[in-house]
Amino acid sequence: MAVTDTECLKTKVLIVGGGPSGSCCGIALQKMGIDCCIIDKAVFPRTKLCAGLFTGKSQVCLRNLLGGDAYRHVMEESVMSREARFVLWNGMEKLVDCVPYDNITLVDRRAFDACLIEYYKSIGGLLYEGVGVKDIDFRNRCAVLADGRCVQYEYLVAADGANSRVEHLLANEPATGFARKKTSSLCLEVNVERCDLDFEGVNIFFDIVPDSYAWVFSKGEKVCIGLVKLPGREFDVNAAMLDFMRRLGVKNLDKYPLRGAMLPFGNVMSNPAYDSILFVGDAGGFVEPLTGEGIYYAMQSGWYAAESIAAVSDKSAKDVCKEYRKRSSCLVRLIRNGGQYQHWLEIRCLRNFFFKHAPRNARFISHFYSTRIDKVCFDGFMKIVYKYKVGL
Ligand SMILES: Cc1cc2nc3c(=O)[nH]c(=O)nc-3n(C[C@H](O)[C@H](O)[C@H](O)COP(=O)(O)OP(=O)(O)OC[C@H]3O[C@@H](n4cnc5c(N)ncnc54)[C@H](O)[C@@H]3O)c2cc1C
Numbered sequence: 001m002a003v004t005d006t007e008c009l010k011t012k013v014l015i016v017g018g019g020p021s022g023s024c025c026g027i028a029l030q031k032m033g034i035d036c037c038i039i040d041k042a043v044f045p046r047t048k049l050c051a052g053l054f055t056g057k058s059q060v061c062l063r064n065l066l067g068g069d070a071y072r073h074v075m076e077e078s079v080m081s082r083e084a085r086f087v088l089w090n091g092m093e094k095l096v097d098c099v100p101y102d103n104i105t106l107v108d109r110r111a112f113d114a115c116l117i118e119y120y121k122s123i124g125g126l127l128y129e130g131v132g133v134k135d136i137d138f139r140n141r142c143a144v145l146a147d148g149r150c151v152q153y154e155y156l157v158a159a160d161g162a163n164s165r166v167e168h169l170l171a172n173e174p175a176t177g178f179a180r181k182k183t184s185s186l187c188l189e190v191n192v193e194r195c196d197l198d199f200e201g202v203n204i205f206f207d208i209v210p211d212s213y214a215w216v217f218s219k220g221e222k223v224c225i226g227l228v229k230l231p232g233r234e235f236d237v238n239a240a241m242l243d244f245m246r247r248l249g250v251k252n253l254d255k256y257p258l259r260g261a262m263l264p265f266g267n268v269m270s271n272p273a274y275d276s277i278l279f280v281g282d283a284g285g286f287v288e289p290l291t292g293e294g295i296y297y298a299m300q301s302g303w304y305a306a307e308s309i310a311a312v313s314d315k316s317a318k319d320v321c322k323e324y325r326k327r328s329s330c331l332v333r334l335i336r337n338g339g340q341y342q343h344w345l346e347i348r349c350l351r352n353f354f355f356k357h358a359p360r361n362a363r364f365i366s367h368f369y370s371t372r373i374d375k376v377c378f379d380g381f382m383k384i385v386y387k388y389k390v391g392l
Contacts, residue, residue: 012155013025019281020112024300025157038126041132065299092247095355098369141154155276157280158283187260193222213227273325290339337380364388
């Protein structure tokens with residue numbers, strides 16, 4: 001495709017997608033005085049299927065990016081509950097009920113994403129919403145929107161989620177050698193009213209679906225129920241979800257249509273930068289496979305992309321890509337580290353070992369959650385055990 005329209009908008013950085021990865025990239029660029037534009041096919045506030053678990057490391061990242069007042073505003077507008085209990089289940093049998101060092105924060109993604117995009121606009125950021133990117137002329141660095149308008153860019157940040165259009169278009173370009181991420185997992189989720197299911201805490205259920213987990217999160221007036229189907233596992237995912245809801249005792253099942261979304265669970269791109277294009281958030285596969293955590297990785301990868309552009313944009317696009325690969329490598333490491341635990345849980349004897357010993361080790365599970373999941377922690381399992389034993 002070649003773009004001929006000369007009257008197109010010009011921007012240094014075009015960000016496709018205004019979820020947490022795109023908005024955090026835009027906020028960081030605006031704060032550094034770099035010209036950018038976010039394009040989102042949806043109009044904010046928009047619905048986003050997400051359980052909304054907002055870990056300690058996500059909170060630190062967001063506070064550092066926004067600053068105290070704006071951070072407080074986002075949290076006031078979007079936090080639905082702060083849960084004190086973290087509960088693991090084997091099927092419908094409770095394995096361990098523990099109390100992490102800090103309460104677990106759960107946000108409403110509709111409000112959260114809208115607040116971030118509002119903040120981006122309030123500091124001068126340009127947003128085109130309600131119109132998606134349809135095509136991209138990668139050679140001439142020009143994106144064509146669904147309404148026919150064009151946007152010319154120097155750098156393109158692909159922040160358009162798990163089913164990234166940018167990724168799809170780039171993979172269809174001949175002879176790029178660009179490696180797509182692997183197939184994503186399917187998640188189903190419903191938010192039921194508390195009168196139809198009363199459930200406390202943040203609950204993870206093993207052995208409800210093959211090799212993965214289901215969840216029940218208490219979120220104020222709602223209770224969020226969901227499950228993950230890993231690629232290649234053959235089972236009827238809708239039937240599994242309905243069965244799970246029945247076993248939980250959800251009333252008025254007909255009131256709650258099942259909704260699904262893809263999650264790039266353990267699919268981080270081996271190379272999230274290509275030519276002048278940086279992949280962030282779900283588009284780059286930045287999701288932790290043990291927990292499905294993606295908000296932290298989305299915000300942080302978006303911020304790293306902005307910093308990489310700011311750090312070396314006076315050099316070549318190649319240098320920006322190199323810089324982004326370097327900065328985002330710590331996220332890749334964290335994700336691969338999480339992948340190891342997910343892999344262990346897929347091995348039946350290790351899972352049985354875990355099921356057998358978890359009930360007597362509630363304090364360790366709480367320590368594991370508070371260090372490995374809530375914080376940025378590169379420690380291997382033995383080091384986490386060692387630090388727990390010596391009380392570090
Ligand atoms: C069921 C479920 C539960 C989850 N629970 C959690 C959780 O509890 N905690 C957690 O940390 N993570 C969770 N995640 C993961 C988390 O939601 C994602 O990792 C996170 O939303 C990624 O943010 P993002 O900005 O990369 O993408 P998104 O939030 O998906 O945003 C992408 C944006 O791109 C826009 N877009 C798409 N295509 C185009 C186009 N062609 N042109 C323009 N715009 C486009 C979309 O409209 C959207 O606004 C969950 C995910 C799912 C599916």
